[in-house]
Amino acid sequence: MKSTEILRKMSIDHAKLLRLLHLVQQIHGGDVIETIKVFDTFEWELEKHFFAEEKAIFTSYDPDNIIEGYKMVPTLIKEHTEILNTIRILRREIIKHRPVDFNHLSEALIAHKNFEENEVYPKLDQELTEEQKRKIIDRITQIA
Numbered sequence: 407m408k409s410t411e412i413l414r415k416m417s418i419d420h421a422k423l424l425r426l427l428h429l430v431q432q433i434h435g436g437d438v439i440e441t442i443k444v445f446d447t448f449e450w451e452l453e454k455h456f457f458a459e460e461k462a463i464f465t466s467y468d469p470d471n472i473i474e475g476y477k478m479v480p481t482l483i484k485e486h487t488e489i490l491n492t493i494r495i496l497r498r499e500i501i502k503h504r505p506v507d508f509n510h511l512s513e514a515l516i517a518h519k520n521f522e523e524n525e526v527y528p529k530l531d532q533e534l535t536e537e538q539k540r541k542i543i544d545r546i547t548q549i550a
Contacts, residue, residue, distance in 0.1 A: 410527075413523060429444055458545070462542055492510060496511060
């Protein structure tokens with residue numbers, strides 16, 4: 407039976423990201439400096455997560471059926487870009503002391519998480535060898 411190490415590792419990271427976003431939402435409206443500090447941590451962790459996916463995982467993925475195997479990558483890159491753009495907009499609003507609605511970002515992150523955990527990571531865990539997965543996990547661990 408194939409291990410589900412990539413799914414497990416990245417799901418833990420997703421949970422951490424959602425906790426950080428929730429913390430930002432809780433403190434927003436109070437001290438702007440404290441909000442930006444927590445927001446910076448959230449953004450940094452998210453950027454590392456995306457980097458891990460784009461560099462550590464997908465550069466190591468070499469599917470037998472290239473067309474089918476890589477079908478998910480454009481969707482993931484598009485979602486990463488949209489989420490990062492949303493974060494940049496939210497940062498400006500926080501700095502300007504404006505009310506911020508985090509719902510769009512939260513919904514986008516949850517949809518992205520669900521897509522990865524239900525489709526992407528299980529596919530990788532099934533198709534990659536244990537050695538390939540170990541190398542990917544080592545790279546992810548170096549980034550974290």
